[in-house]
Amino acid sequence: MKVAIVDDDPIVCTSIGTILTATGIAEVLWSAHDGAAAVAGYARQKPDILLIDVQMPGMDGLEAAARILETDSDARILVLTTFADPDYIRRALDLHTRGYLIKQDVASVVPAVQAVMAGQVVLGAEVLSNLSTAPAAGTPAPDLAPAGEDPRFAHLTDRERDIAVLVAEGLDNRQIAAQLVLSEGTVRNRISDILAKTNIPNRTKFAVEWLASHR
Structure with a gap:
């Protein structure tokens, strides 16, 4: 499969790309380091799966995901970030991204990418745990x-x-x-x-x- 990786840390892009290519399941088409570049890259060369961070300079990953999904509702976007913030997670799910993983759980990246390619939606264990203890958005006191x-x-x-x-x-x-x-x-x-x-x-x-x- 063809993937693209967006993260403000080039080392992360390289590391995730190495993991995916070393297993033989994916080829990295391109990488970018901010949301605007992600939107432009997706328009230029559409990957099978886009892995994207949340907090980046300028346009963040969720805004970039929203813009991409406006033009391609079938885009497979997998959020890969260090932030297990319930608000971020709910925003990602409301956008109909295909999953939300915590970056430190590197071992889950390959099976998550395979699951997304197979049409599934994936959430990391830490993500589910954070949602189980946090109030839903807009919930009263x-x-x-x-x-x-x-x-x-x-x-x-x-x-x-x-x-x-x-x-x-x-x-x-x-x-x-x-x-x-x-x-x-x-x-x-x-x-x-x-x-x-x-x-x-x-x-x-x-x-x-x-x-x-x-x-």
């Missing part, structure tokens, strides 16, 4: 917060709730199937039912919303 669960989850069955908890913990279908003694096909169908019932577009967004509702 605790003494004003409504009691109870998000009403979108009210009609889930007990088995669907079991699956929902494991999805929110970041387990994949195989792991969920093993833990609940189900087939992977059954888990896949149940997750599709859960997303349809809750009107949430994908499992990553579901995990974020579930964790926000059950923190």
